[in-house]
Amino acid sequence: MNKNTLFHPGLWLTLAVVALVGILPIPGQDAALREVSFTVLVAIVTAGSLNLLMGYTGYVSFGHVVFYGLGGYIGMYLLDSFGVSLPVAVLAGGAASALLAFLLGKGILKLRGAYFALVTIGVNEAVRTFVSTFEPFGAATGIELQFSVYKAYGGAAQALWLVYYMVVGLALFSVLASYFIKHSKFGLGLMTIREDEDAAEVIGIVTPDMKTLAFVASAILPGMMGVLFFFKNGNVEPGDAFRLGVSIETLVMIMLGGQGTVLGPVLGALGYQRLRGFLLTSPLFKNTQLVVAGILLLLIVLFIPAGAVGWLRQRFPWLRKVLA
Amino acid sequence: MNPGGFLTSLADGLLIGVVYGIAAMGLTLIWGVMRVINLAHGAVMALGMFGVYLLFSGLGLNPYLSLVLVAVAGLLLGMLVYYLAIVRVINAPYLSTLLATFAINMVVIGLGTAALTTTPRDTGFTLGSVSLGPVTLLGTRLVAALVTLIVTGGLYFFLYRTRTGKFVRAVANNRAAAELMGIPSMRILALSFGIGTMLASIAGGLIATFFSFNILSGEVYQQKSFIIGVLGGLGNPVGALLGGLILGALEGLLPLAMPNTWVPVIEFILFIVILLVRPSGLFGEKE
Numbered sequence: 165m166n167k168n169t170l171f172h173p174g175l176w177l178t179l180a181v182v183a184l185v186g187i188l189p190i191p192g193q194d195a196a197l198r199e200v201s202f203t204v205l206v207a208i209v210t211a212g213s214l215n216l217l218m219g220y221t222g223y224v225s226f227g228h229v230v231f232y233g234l235g236g237y238i239g240m241y242l243l244d245s246f247g248v249s250l251p252v253a254v255l256a257g258g259a260a261s262a263l264l265a266f267l268l269g270k271g272i273l274k275l276r277g278a279y280f281a282l283v284t285i286g287v288n289e290a291v292r293t294f295v296s297t298f299e300p301f302g303a304a305t306g307i308e309l310q311f312s313v314y315k316a317y318g319g320a321a322q323a324l325w326l327v328y329y330m331v332v333g334l335a336l337f338s339v340l341a342s343y344f345i346k347h348s349k350f351g352l353g354l355m356t357i358r359e360d361e362d363a364a365e366v367i368g369i370v371t372p373d374m375k376t377l378a379f380v381a382s383a384i385l386p387g388m389m390g391v392l393f394f395f396k397n398g399n400v401e402p403g404d405a406f407r408l409g410v411s412i413e414t415l416v417m418i419m420l421g422g423q424g425t426v427l428g429p430v431l432g433a434l435g436y437q438r439l440r441g442f443l444l445t446s447p448l449f450k451n452t453q454l455v456v457a458g459i460l461l462l463l464i465v466l467f468i469p470a471g472a473v474g475w476l477r478q479r480f481p482w483l484r485k486v487l488a
Numbered sequence: 489m490n491p492g493g494f495l496t497s498l499a500d501g502l503l504i505g506v507v508y509g510i511a512a513m514g515l516t517l518i519w520g521v522m523r524v525i526n527l528a529h530g531a532v533m534a535l536g537m538f539g540v541y542l543l544f545s546g547l548g549l550n551p552y553l554s555l556v557l558v559a560v561a562g563l564l565l566g567m568l569v570y571y572l573a574i575v576r577v578i579n580a581p582y583l584s585t586l587l588a589t590f591a592i593n594m595v596v597i598g599l600g601t602a603a604l605t606t607t608p609r610d611t612g613f614t615l616g617s618v619s620l621g622p623v624t625l626l627g628t629r630l631v632a633a634l635v636t637l638i639v640t641g642g643l644y645f646f647l648y649r650t651r652t653g654k655f656v657r658a659v660a661n662n663r664a665a666a667e668l669m670g671i672p673s674m675r676i677l678a679l680s681f682g683i684g685t686m687l688a689s690i691a692g693g694l695i696a697t698f699f700s701f702n703i704l705s706g707e708v709y710q711q712k713s714f715i716i717g718v719l720g721g722l723g724n725p726v727g728a729l730l731g732g733l734i735l736g737a738l739e740g741l742l743p744l745a746m747p748n749t750w751v752p753v754i755e756f757i758l759f760i761v762i763l764l765v766r767p768s769g770l771f772g773e774k775e
Contacts, residue, residue: 224583271764278525278582282714283763289711290756297749304749408707412590419587451602458594465587466576 169347174488178339178427182208185434186332198328200441202396205335207433209389210410211417212338216382218415219424220351221375222358223273226411227284228386230291231261233405235387236394237295240307243395250317254330254391261387262380269376276361285408292406306401327396331389338385343426343488345381354378355424416461422471426488431472492622497740503629505736506636507694511709512716512728513640514687520723521660521680522578527589528569530710531596532685536562536692537701538604541611551613552635555693562689566682574681575674600703610700632694639690640729643683647725656680660723688713715759721769730771 169175185204189197214228235257242248242256272283296304317323345351353374356364365371394400413436421432439460443453468475477484511533518526536558543554573592577584615627647653658666659676667673695701695709716735720727735755742751762770 218583224586226586272760275763275767278519278523278586279763279767281582281586282525282718283760285711285714286756286759286763290753290760293749293752293756297747297753415583415587452598454594454598454601456598458591458598461594462573462588462591465584465591466573469577469580469584 169344172488173486174427175339175343177486178343178430178488179336181427181430181434182335182339183332186335189328193325195324198324202328202331203441204434204437205331206389206393207414207417207437208335208430209331209338209385210414211421211429211433212342213382213385214414215342215418215423215425215429216345216354216378218418219428220346220354220358221378222361223375223378224281224415225284225382226281226408226415227286227288228382228414229406229408229410230284230288231265231383232386232390232393232410233295233400233402234264234291234390235261236390236400236405237301237307238387239391240309240394240400241301243313244307244309247313250326250330250391250395253395254388257391258384258388261383261390265380265383266376269379270372273372273375273379284411288406288408288411292402295406296402304402306399306405308399309395324396327392331392334385334389334392339426339430341381341385342429346426346488350374350377358424416457416464419461419464419469419471422473422475422477425471425473425477428471428473435472490622494741494744495623496625497744498737499623499625499740500629501736501738501740502733503625503633503736504739505732505734506633506729507691507732508709508712508716508735509729509732510636510639510687511691512713512720512732513643513725514684514691515710515713516717516720516722516728517643517687517725518681518684519717520725521656522574522677523582524574524578524585524589524681525582526681526684527586527710528593528596529685529688529713530706530708531593531600532562532565532688532706533692533695533709534600534701534703534706535565535596536689537696537705538600538609538703539689540693540696541609541701544611544613551611551693551697552631555635555690558693559686559690562686563682565689566685567678569685570678570681575678578677597703597706604703606702606704608700608702609696611696613697626698628698632697635690635694639687640725643687643725646683652676652679656683712755715755718759718762718767719770721771724769724771727769727771731769734770 185201189201210228210232214225217223217225238260239253239257242253268287272280272287275283295301301307314320314323317326353364353369356369357371357374361371417432417436418429419432420436421430422428440453440457443449443456449456464471470478473487477487511529515526515529518524539558539561540551540554543549543557544551569592573588574585577588613628615631617627618625618630647657655671655676656679658669658671659673663673692706712735716728716731719734720731738755739751742754
């Protein structure tokens, strides 16, 4: 790792944005503000992790939420049935998602383009319909935590703050991970695959292994995040855990901010969630929130496909020194 | 198990399967001609359902007459969507067209939810039933299967016996070469997209004559179209019809052997396995 990588202002700018979002509710112990930041931070982690696959490697997954849902389910199952502690459940959730990605990776990553996108929809639906009928996971009703589980963490109110601090930590870690992966040899390999997979293979990149590794890396953090989200929620159901719409919203965030950049998914997640919050609460757009989001997505796809950060970097080359 | 029940389940499944089949045919036609996966397919199907429902329950128009209007509207809507959302990104990476059609899906579902709510609807239309020995079939499903076969025949005639149909096939085969021959490829692409959504709206309209539905129902049928399209090989319209029959038979027969909730699990696993093992579909040539 050379010194310039570590001192690139883009890294510190991105970390500062995430830290600001994370710290905002802490001094005043403001629960309402915490909920806002919580939603944004969850989105930052899911968008940032999907960006490893989509932005760096060029594989568009419509099933990213499967890792979040599966991690959530494994964690909740362990918390509920075996009474493990939250950190253990979080690690187990991440490990389970990584394992699923590893097992799937070699198989489905040989498909390219739209076929890969289709198979990820299939994977998500197969897992969702399977979990909906799988008795140990509570089938269609899911898993609900006993209230006593929260006692170990000083009651529900304390537990919510604990979850929040862990989410802030994960979000900061996800920025570091996307930044250092992008500037590593591994990241360079992924971006070569994105530009031209056949050429990458010819110059000696073992593409199946690289892609699988990228898939696994993109699965871990959402798996951990899923556990925290559903622990905070108190219950997990198949419909909430594996909603296809969540995957697509994540794609929208990445497109909005700029795929393949470090700051892009962060800004995209922040912008999308704030816009969504605004639309849902505004009397004018309350019922047509989806329509506005759809039109926005269409405009981005048609007119600024590089996203906000990508567009700025193209338009103002000097910004490349500042925006990672 | 009594053979009558078995045959009835099978026949029911097959009759519904062909209706799924034409929705999938629309999806696969669009893919075959322009390499676009239309994520607004389900939304158009839902509009087809509501078209027939509103014309029938509001104006008292016969559902099959309504279907003609719905089909024309589906064709025009598809061409409009093409010019609004797809023409600019037709040569961009496939993610652009996936997201553009998904954006259309969001807009349609959003407007539909605001205007029509998500309460389940039922046309309450019935044509009695027909008994053949131990097998009893609903009239609406028989007519739906018949309509499907007529539409398929019409599509075949269009593609293989008309000049415009020949253009469509030429563009699907090699767009650059077709353009060099003076074929107006952009107009042909718009028409093809329109025909694809027309098939979706017809399938939706037919489904509305025998199942209850709401504005969100399209998504389930869109996923069935994906499964069927992949079974039959994306880009292969005849394969889509056969794929529809296979899926229909599975949906008819599997519930006899296992709880209903396992059926979609099997369908999606089949979908993944076929994509991995034979991405060109069961009837496609091996790549």
